[in-house]
Amino acid sequence: MKERPHRLNFCNNNPILVLQIPLANMVDLAYGLAGSLLQKLGSLVYQELRLAWGLQSDLKKIERTISIIKIVLLDAEDRQASNPKLSIWLRQLKDILYDAEDVVDEIEYKALRKQAITAYGSTSPKVRHFFSSSMALSSRLQLAYKIKDIRKRLDEINTSKDQFNLTEQREEVHVMPQWREMTHSGVESSVIGRHLDKEKIIEAMMKADGNVNVISIVGLGGLGKTTLAKLVYNDETVVSHFQLRMWVCVSTDFRVTRLMEEILKSVGHGVDKNSSNVDMMQKSLRDFLKNKRFLLVLDDVWNENRNKWIELTDLLNGGSHGSVVVVTTRIHNVSSISGPVYMHPLDGLPKEECLSLFVKCAFKEGEDKRHPNLVSIADEIVEKCKGVPLAVKSLGGMLYSKVDEREWNLVRDNEIWELEEKEGDILPALQLSYNQMPIHLKRCLAYCVNFPKDHEFFNVVLIQQWMAHGLILQLPVNKTQELEDVGDLYIKELMSRCFFQDFEEFGLYYFFKMHDLVHDLVLSIAHEEWLEIDSENKEIASTVRHLSISYDGPLRVSKSPNKLTSVRTIIYQTEPHMSSVEACISRFKSLRLLDLSDSNFENLPSSIGTQKHLRYLNLSGNESIKKLPNSVCKLHNLQTLILEGCVTLERLPKDIRNLINLRLITITTKDTCLLENGACCFNSLRILVVVECPRLECLFPQMDRCLTNLRVLVFTRCESLTYLLPIIKHLTVLESLYIVDCKEMDLTGGGRGGDAQDLNLKLQILCIEKLPKLEVLPEWLLGSANTLKYLHIEGCGNLKALPEWLPTMKSLQTLEIIDCKELSSLPEGIHHMKTLRKLKIEECRKLVTRSEDWSNIPGLEVLVSGNAEDDEEDRRTALA
Structure with a gap:
């Protein structure tokens, strides 16, 4: 499995001309915040919470007021450019909604804390008696005061909106388009002209x-x-x-x-x-x-x-x-x-080639022939793109699968084409494509201001960061769909609109980049909310929500109260100074994301436990930290914890099981068992990555009560981990399994763990690399006969044959076998697997197979090299 870094880096950005996009973005932010708040307040879970906390009346009034304001926000977008007072009103509204989100999240935090203590108890007498004490009453009174204050401020701003005579408008219900799979293997096949x-x-x-x-x-x-x-x-x-x-x-x-x-x-x-x-x-x-x-x-x-x-x-x-x-x-x-x-x-593309590129991006194969009127409009749109491929692809992707001529005419006749272009301006086509996007995608794209030009995104990491900021909303059409899946749809739609590019796929996971002009666009959108701190005394404006810190000395953080609630992201791009980390943790109380990757301190401040809103904590690459403070386990809202590369970390904190909201964790530790302190119930965990744990022998002592929602499991360089079967038999919803460089791993289970054939698994991806003990694929894989889509085997030097039952895998689309030097045969019937779409066999010196052997499977992409047939051909060529 190809390893990629997932920490964030930054570089300075070119100053660019800021047009009208930031004004529109203020409405987008307010509208998006209102939508996410309403979704939270309207959920069944939240209805139960507000009843339990005695906050039913005030929260109901807040929900009603936000609903009233939300339906006029889209009209405000059209009017704010000509009315400065309206822009001020929108900024005030946005600040109130951010504060409201903090209060709503605080209720959730208290509920999660009570849930954790009820399930596992607490070692602290203070905590044990908190919920039945006067302290609990005081806490509720403080929370009730905050909610009343939010309600009052919302009522005032709702009343003041009447002066603008705003009319009700609702955002068009947006249906995610079907994802178009990448059928080419490189840049060459996608380039025209x-x-x-x-x-x-x-x-x-x-x-x-x-x-x-x-x-x-x-x-x-x-x-x-x-x-x-x-x-x-x-x-x-x-x-x-x-x-x-x-x-x-x-x-x-x-x-x-x-x-x-x-x-x-x-x-x-x-x-x-x-x-x-x-x-x-x-x-x-x-x-x-x-x-x-x-x-x-x-x-x-x-x-x-x-x-x-x-x-x-x-x-x-x-x-x-x-x-x-x-x-x-x-x-x-x-x-x-x-x-x-x-x-x-480099000149612009000729008109004919631009039109060809547009048709390729805007229509399904052959569909342009059925819509000659749309092709005629496309010809006029392409004319306005002035030969710029990025503009052509962006608009083509935006109009993909749309057959209503009115939508195409709106693009052709948009007034944005009339703006005078100057050097450094954002391309009109990119502005237009951005303006036409649904608001939830605009917010997700704006967040990408935190990344430098040419940054390589990893879909899993970006989705977790979007989730940390509440940018991913549950789709109304499928409320049971995982947030990670919804985030995946967001990325793919942004990709189809050309805001993301250079797609590189590995199983169901992938990497991609942003074009530098898209980066300029994102900076123009979100420049008010993002700041790079590169000196000791840089001022932080109250509008700033995301901080990138490149200054490597002590950091002075303003004590002004109005500047302590705004910042929600802190990412260090250099090794952080410990006093700077302590200052940020103690001063900024609304953090959702804290990235301390590649740091080198021995102790994380215990004050980290006060960050009750924190969803994402990255400590990867810290080679000095030996233990985490147990106060980390107070972060009940935490969804993502990254400890990969913490090679001296002795063990996880004793109360780690209290992180009951955790959805992703990557772990490097010197311990032999991830949790020795009794039962674990990580039922919220979706992704578990265990990397470079040389002594690890087991995950948790009682696996039958663990990881009931785990979808992705990764083991890399865990030399002492021997058997997988006792673990995997409990993971009934597992979709992806990666096992890399685990020298003692025996996938067959070594006779332990019962009948492997009875396992009811739902694996879609299996990737195994550098397993010297692997001689045959395990029979428990038959439990995924109807679901497995991607099978990758690499560097398994003792694998001699693939099992005869492999052709019974009814959903297998990709089969990759690389550097298996003892593999000498393939199972009978494998050349008739009609579901296969991609086959790669490389460096299997004893295996005789040719590309033409696979001609029975229509549409199959075949790459066969470095096998016995090639060796024989090389020998004959050398003799000749």
Whole structure:
């Protein structure tokens, strides 16, 4: 299984012209907050809570007032540009709704705390007697006061709205489109009209004879410079010509030390995170490039300082003759100072190719033939896109599967096309596509301001962060659907609209990126709510909800009360100073997300237990922390806890089972059992990832009461874990199982755990890698005969044959077998599995199979290489 980092990094962003989008975003935020509050207040669980807490009357009035305000907000969006007072009213409303969300979440927190203590008790006498004491009464009175204050403020702002004469409007019910599967395996098959450009650049590469030959690709944003560079980078001729290929996204941060680090990382050469020795880094880079003909792509370069460029090229001079640096940039002056041997100006696509691209994005296969009127309108829309592929794809994706001519005409005739475009503006097509999105998607996209350009998103992590901020709403059509599944639909719709791209799939999970112009758009949308702190005394405005901290010294946090409730996200992009962490935890009391990844402190402050709103805590990569304070277990709202890479962590806190709302946890520990302190009941847990636990022998002592809703289970580098069957037989809703590099793992169960064939499993994904004891696939897999879709086997050197029952897997779509050197045969009947859509067999030296052997399966994508048939062909070629 390919490993990817999931921590967040940041780079400085280019200042861009902010248009009318932030005003619209204020309405989107208020509308979205109102919707999520109403969904919470209207849920059956919440109705029970407010009765139990004696808050029925006030909460009912709050719910009614929010409903009244919500239905006029869409009219406010149209009027606010011409009425400054309305914008002020919207900002005040948004602040009240944020405060209301805090109060509603506090009720939920108290209910969860009572539930945990009722289930497991408490070691603290104070806690045991809290709910029957005067302290409990005092707490309820404080909460009741907060609710009355919210109700009063909402009543006042509801009354003041009458001066604007707003009319009622309701958002159109939005149905998620059906996801279009990616049928191509790379960039090449999805690109239209750039093959001549590619040939010219490769021709210039082959002629290069200096030590550092610069080739620049220059063009406006959205024309496809990066896509063209990828086409060149992955071309077979280029791959075979260069001994080393490297890719770095530069953006505005052209610090040479940073570029050195990124170049080394791109070739898998790790850089010590605790090392600041520039001389050592320079030596490593020179040694690595010495006498090698390399290709380095510097993507999205903005630097116009020639001295910085000379400093970088001096470091690259040690490569062989013919080494090439490809620079993509929007600015001609950037190209000029780099002294290119060849400059390739990228023009817009011709009209015919733009229309072809639009049709591909907007219609299902063959559907355009049935709608000639829509194709005629498409021709006029494409004309307005001025040859920019990103604009064409964005609008095509937005109109996908829509057959109402009025919707197409609205796009063609939108007044946004009449705005005067200036350099640095957001593409009108992107603005239009954003404006046409449903509000829940706008809010999710705006959150992505927290990520840098060229960041590689992992769908699981992004969804957990959206959930931490309450951005994912239960779909009314399927209230039993998991929030993780709804978030997955959000990502896929944003992808279909071209806000996300570079889709790379691994089973049912995937990675993707944002185009740099989309990043500019997101920054223009959410600039008021996001701030990077890069100095000691940077002021935090009251509108800021998300903080990125790049300052590595002590942080002074304002004590002003109005600035303590606004911040909901804190992400450190450098190793945090402990005093800074303590200040943030003690001062910001509305945090939903705290990312302390790659930190190096030995103790997490015990004050972390006061963060009752916290949903997401990331401590990954901390190699010094030995234990967590037990106060972490007071975070009853916590949904995501990431402890991966905490290699000195001795054990989990003793009361970890009190985290009854936990949905995802990744764990690295030196302990032999994850929870030795009695029974565990992680019934909210959906994803469990156990990484680098060399002593781990068991998960929990009483598995029959654990993990009843677990859907994803991952074991990586757990050398002492031997048997899986006693664990898996209790996981009746498990969908994905990944087992990687577990040297003692025996999947057959070793005769323990009962009859494996009786297991009623619902696995969809099974990925097994580097299991030396695996000789045959376990029979308990038959329990997933109707559900298994993806089977990946890699690096299992003792696997000799696949079982004869494998062709009975009725849903199997993807089969990947890689580097299984003893595998010599496939089961009879496997060539007739009609459900298969993708087959990959690589480096199986004893296996004889050819691509043509699979011609019986229609539509099957086959990749077969490095097997016995290939060896024989190579031998015959060598003899000839």
